[in-house]
Amino acid sequence: MEIPYTINARPDTGLYNAKLGIWLFLASEVMLFGGLFSAYILLRVSQPPGGWPHGWLDVRLGTVNTLLLALSAITTLLAWAACKVREFGKFKFFHACTILLALTFLGIKSYEYHDKWIHYEIQLTNGKIADGHLLEKSADFDLAKKTGTVTLHGREVENHSELMDLRSPEAQSAKLDEMTIAAADIKKMENYGPRHNTFTAIYFTLTGLHALHIFGGTLVIFYLWGPGSKLYKTDPERFTNRIEVSGLFWHFVDLVWIFLFPVLYLT
Amino acid sequence: METTVQQFPPFRESPAPHGHDSHDDHGHGEHHEPNFWSKYIFSTDHKVIGIQYGFMALCFMLFGFFLMLLMRWQIAHPAMPVPFFGPILERILGQPAAGGAISPELYNSFGAMHGTIMVFLGVVPLAFAAFGNYVVPLMIGAPDMCFPRINMASFHAFFLGGVVMLVSFFIPGGAAQAGWTSYSPLATTIPTNGQAFWLVGMVLLITSSLLGAVNFIATIIQLRAPGMTWMRLPWFVWAQFVTAFILLLAFPPLEAAGVLQLMDNVAGTSFFLPTGLAVGGQLADRSGGGSPLLWQHLFWFLGHPEVYVLILPAMGIVIEVIANNTRKPIWGYKSLVYSVLGVGFLSFIVWAHHMYLTGMGQKIATFFQATTMMISVPSVIILTCMFLSLWGGAIRINTPMLFALGFLPMFGIGGLTGLPLGLAACDLYLHDTYYIIAHFHYVVAPGTIFALFAGVYFWFPKMTGRKMNEFWGRVHFWCSFAFMNIVFMPMFVQGIKGMLRRMSDGGINYSAARVPNAIDALPGTAMQMNGVILWAAICLGIAQIPFIINLFWSISHGEKVGTNPWRATTLDWQTPTPPPHGNFAHEPHVTHGPYEYSVPGAAEDFTPQNAPVEKNATPAPAAH
Amino acid sequence: MSELKTAKPHDAPLTGESEPHAHAVNLNSYIRLCAVVFVVVLCTTAAMIATSFAHIGAGNDWTLKVALILSIAVVNAFLVAGYLMHLLSEKKLVYTVLIFTVFFFIGLVGLTMWAMHDFPPGTASH
Numbered sequence A: 001m002e003i004p005y006t007i008n009a010r011p012d013t014g015l016y017n018a019k020l021g022i023w024l025f026l027a028s029e030v031m032l033f034g035g036l037f038s039a040y041i042l043l044r045v046s047q048p049p050g051g052w053p054h055g056w057l058d059v060r061l062g063t064v065n066t067l068l069l070a071l072s073a074i075t076t077l078l079a080w081a082a083c084k085v086r087e088f089g090k091f092k093f094f095h096a097c098t099i100l101l102a103l104t105f106l107g108i109k110s111y112e113y114h115d116k117w118i119h120y121e122i123q124l125t126n127g128k129i130a131d132g133h134l135l136e137k138s139a140d141f142d143l144a145k146k147t148g149t150v151t152l153h154g155r156e157v158e159n160h161s162e163l164m165d166l167r168s169p170e171a172q173s174a175k176l177d178e179m180t181i182a183a184a185d186i187k188k189m190e191n192y193g194p195r196h197n198t199f200t201a202i203y204f205t206l207t208g209l210h211a212l213h214i215f216g217g218t219l220v221i222f223y224l225w226g227p228g229s230k231l232y233k234t235d236p237e238r239f240t241n242r243i244e245v246s247g248l249f250w251h252f253v254d255l256v257w258i259f260l261f262p263v264l265y266l267t
Numbered sequence B: 001m002e003t004t005v006q007q008f009p010p011f012r013e014s015p016a017p018h019g020h021d022s023h024d025d026h027g028h029g030e031h032h033e034p035n036f037w038s039k040y041i042f043s044t045d046h047k048v049i050g051i052q053y054g055f056m057a058l059c060f061m062l063f064g065f066f067l068m069l070l071m072r073w074q075i076a077h078p079a080m081p082v083p084f085f086g087p088i089l090e091r092i093l094g095q096p097a098a099g100g101a102i103s104p105e106l107y108n109s110f111g112a113m114h115g116t117i118m119v120f121l122g123v124v125p126l127a128f129a130a131f132g133n134y135v136v137p138l139m140i141g142a143p144d145m146c147f148p149r150i151n152m153a154s155f156h157a158f159f160l161g162g163v164v165m166l167v168s169f170f171i172p173g174g175a176a177q178a179g180w181t182s183y184s185p186l187a188t189t190i191p192t193n194g195q196a197f198w199l200v201g202m203v204l205l206i207t208s209s210l211l212g213a214v215n216f217i218a219t220i221i222q223l224r225a226p227g228m229t230w231m232r233l234p235w236f237v238w239a240q241f242v243t244a245f246i247l248l249l250a251f252p253p254l255e256a257a258g259v260l261q262l263m264d265n266v267a268g269t270s271f272f273l274p275t276g277l278a279v280g281g282q283l284a285d286r287s288g289g290g291s292p293l294l295w296q297h298l299f300w301f302l303g304h305p306e307v308y309v310l311i312l313p314a315m316g317i318v319i320e321v322i323a324n325n326t327r328k329p330i331w332g333y334k335s336l337v338y339s340v341l342g343v344g345f346l347s348f349i350v351w352a353h354h355m356y357l358t359g360m361g362q363k364i365a366t367f368f369q370a371t372t373m374m375i376s377v378p379s380v381i382i383l384t385c386m387f388l389s390l391w392g393g394a395i396r397i398n399t400p401m402l403f404a405l406g407f408l409p410m411f412g413i414g415g416l417t418g419l420p421l422g423l424a425a426c427d428l429y430l431h432d433t434y435y436i437i438a439h440f441h442y443v444v445a446p447g448t449i450f451a452l453f454a455g456v457y458f459w460f461p462k463m464t465g466r467k468m469n470e471f472w473g474r475v476h477f478w479c480s481f482a483f484m485n486i487v488f489m490p491m492f493v494q495g496i497k498g499m500l501r502r503m504s505d506g507g508i509n510y511s512a513a514r515v516p517n518a519i520d521a522l523p524g525t526a527m528q529m530n531g532v533i534l535w536a537a538i539c540l541g542i543a544q545i546p547f548i549i550n551l552f553w554s555i556s557h558g559e560k561v562g563t564n565p566w567r568a569t570t571l572d573w574q575t576p577t578p579p580p581h582g583n584f585a586h587e588p589h590v591t592h593g594p595y596e597y598s599v600p601g602a603a604e605d606f607t608p609q610n611a612p613v614e615k616n617a618t619p620a621p622a623a624h
Numbered sequence C: 001m002s003e004l005k006t007a008k009p010h011d012a013p014l015t016g017e018s019e020p021h022a023h024a025v026n027l028n029s030y031i032r033l034c035a036v037v038f039v040v041v042l043c044t045t046a047a048m049i050a051t052s053f054a055h056i057g058a059g060n061d062w063t064l065k066v067a068l069i070l071s072i073a074v075v076n077a078f079l080v081a082g083y084l085m086h087l088l089s090e091k092k093l094v095y096t097v098l099i100f101t102v103f104f105f106i107g108l109v110g111l112t113m114w115a116m117h118d119f120p121p122g123t124a125s126h
Helices: A018-043 A059-084 A088-117 A199-225 A227-234 A237-266 B036-041 B046-076 B087-095 B096-101 B104-140 B148-170 B194-222 B235-267 B292-326 B333-349 B364-390 B401-418 B423-430 B434-464 B470-496 B525-543 B544-558 C001-004 C028-054 C063-084 C092-117
Strands: A120-123 A130-138 A149-157 A177-182 A186-191
Touching: A018 A199, A018 A237, A018 B194, A018 B235, A018 B292, A018 C092, A059 A088, A059 A237, A059 B148, A059 C028, A059 C063, A088 A120, A088 A199, A088 A227, A088 A237, A120 A149, A130 A177, A149 A237, A199 A227, A199 A237, A199 B235, A227 A237, A237 C028, A237 C063, B036 B046, B046 B148, B046 B401, B046 B434, B046 B525, B087 B096, B096 B104, B096 C092, B104 B194, B104 B235, B104 B292, B104 B434, B148 B194, B194 B235, B235 B292, B235 B333, B235 C092, B292 B333, B292 B364, B292 B401, B292 B434, B292 C092, B333 B364, B333 C092, B364 B401, B364 B423, B364 C092, B401 B434, B401 B470, B434 B470, B434 B544, B470 B544, B525 B544, C028 C063
Parallel strands: none
Antiparallel strands: A120 A130, A120 A186, A130 A149, A149 A177
16 A cells, blocks of 8 residues: 555645645744744843843844845745746746855855854953954964953943943944954953853854754755756656645745844844 | 464565566566665664664663662662662762762762653653554554654654763763753753753654654544544544644744753853852853743743653553453543543643742742643543443453553542642642652553553554463563552652652651751651662562563464454454555555444444444444 | 756646646746735835834833834734745645644743743742
């Protein structure tokens, strides 16, 4: 006996197996990202006023990424539609676009991560804080031995709370300069990585897990676009179903970003 | 009437078995015998995968049992070297087992791993993955699970998760020590990588369960044979269906929380670490701003539904065995279906009854108390239907039936002792005492595990064509039943008298002997019970030896039987033994309900679900 | 690979497979639908960004802003899910699973928030 309903729908449910399977999987993914979002909500709500940063992420890059993913969701749908009407050439075109858009998204994301990685908050021994992007470390820079210097492109502030709201008029009008700081004047030096505060922690975790899903989805779509596309010749309906199912996953990943973008970048 | 048993080895790629007629020119050239690896290790056949899960789960359960014995020794004889095993432990683990005695850190890691291994590597894989994988496709008339390759992937994820958990014992610092619940901030500040290993292992196990859940739900919905309507499904399938939904939706928040705690452990974040955390007297170099309560909420959001994952498949097995050995339909099939759906739904909104002591306000505590009390209703309905099914039955006593019958009072005790725990006011006193340990072990150990034993004895003839030895089966049952009760019943008393959980010295530092003037010191009777429990646990372990020998011996020397030795109605018994790849030569057509035993006017005292409809037989009474 | 390049768009479908027309999938109407959806997404994204930078709500209180922005995000999500994932024309079974999922998610967030903000009087807050 062969497994039934792999291509044709079962009459009483109206679904073929893989379609039901992917929706069930997506339901579990809703709970997964939901768990992370719930962590975000609870962590943010339990912060004292002024404890949650604003404006730490570049809205322009986030917007570009949003539009890239939205466009890729559309090319994904059109790739499936092309398969459905048996226009293989168009399918190839649309999914090539999907893959390129996805890779561009990941590229921009990497740039954003890198930007955070080289953004330092340096607590100085005189009580002030230097905050900016690392330009260079001197060859003999050693924090433990207190030798050498670091050069930042940033600003110096009196206390930590001035760094929290980069949307505020004061932060917007602040001038950024090149500053060289001696290791001997540094009390503590930390970049805007996950451990910096709860916002960066949840930012990296949420977007990191999301990026892993983008990466995985891209791999699957690439496989179906490339080596896997030979199934189209022997069993086009089954191939179309695979495109549909992988497309649903891709749309879900876009859906997550639709919430990630406003939550992390705009609020 | 009984067909001869055919030995069909499960081929990997071959379609339904085809005839050996002379026109079959290209017959055996294409379907060469797959090698050992694709037949037993990388099989996509649900029956092989079910047995893989079952075998591994039983091994893990034995290991978890052994961890418990070491803990009980330490409780009864604190700081004394473990007889016989002490030097071995010292050689393997080094400092934590110095002098052959179990140090507090080692005790804590045994405690954490005993719980983790028993729940996630023992009971869930056996109850859900092993029995579910083997039996569900057969019971619904399907050729295999919906997604066989995903099925194989989920087994291997489980296997890897188990390896990671076991390996964690041998890393510097040892295995996880923060309980199976891994509460922050302890789980992040303990100086061992064992916690990180635990989290990675959990992510692998959760992935395995999620893939399995998708498979089960899709299979039950899509692959039911023609005529197998929802209300004709054996209740075992309903139970597995609800269990799969619970796993699908409740596990991911724990996976999310696990990722967050892993970030805390490895990347220095403070998701669950509060501001101002001090470790070892020093302010921790952490950003703070996190919430330890958040971990608890996310953990118990899974943790509570998880206990229904532990019990529902077991209840399914008990229903099947009872129906079969009373030779009458189950009482209240519809009630059972609605109850299991109710349990599944409610299980998602009761979790904070594990957190009554976290400083919750009265309103929220009352909410969770209310839903917890509500969920006891469908659970009791299920147990009641099981009891009522015995009434008027032609009860047949055999080993599976003994274990199924033994389940009933044991689950009754476990469930009833849960009621004071669901009520917030009582729980304030009983929380984190041995009363809790007794309560949940009663439900899982003489509860679920007895049902799983029933399942092993019951389906063994379908897997192997032989029955397990009946005499030793009964010895296994009676000894296990007796010793389980001697192990766990005293713990209720100890708990009420104030003995707390997770005390590596067994409570001796709080005993009346050590602090005679304390009002609430643990009395000598409570302390003496530790010794009794140790002996009962050892005897319980010895009682499993006949089972292990019986299991392996019967594979080749057990009494040979036909394809339906129990004369059962469900489709799993209407296949050859063992079922070939593809299970059914032709798609079964279901014409009867699941428990048509003793139908008036029928020729036999059971009517298989796919039996052709006879014109003159009186139909079975409608399910109520 | 040359067969793929020269495959004509109007070739008859392979034997045994359903007719493309039977599924009433018109590629051009899909492209039109996608164009509309994309334009709406552009607008909603712009609306969210505008709301984020606008002066709404008292001073530093972001609550109203967050509520507005998330409402627009929900509209966005509805479009993607409804049209691009065909959820609006999906089978009841899929709907049912998703409705339960959303219910449990709301339970998770809602009950946890309630639990963390309901204290016995006089006990600590943050």
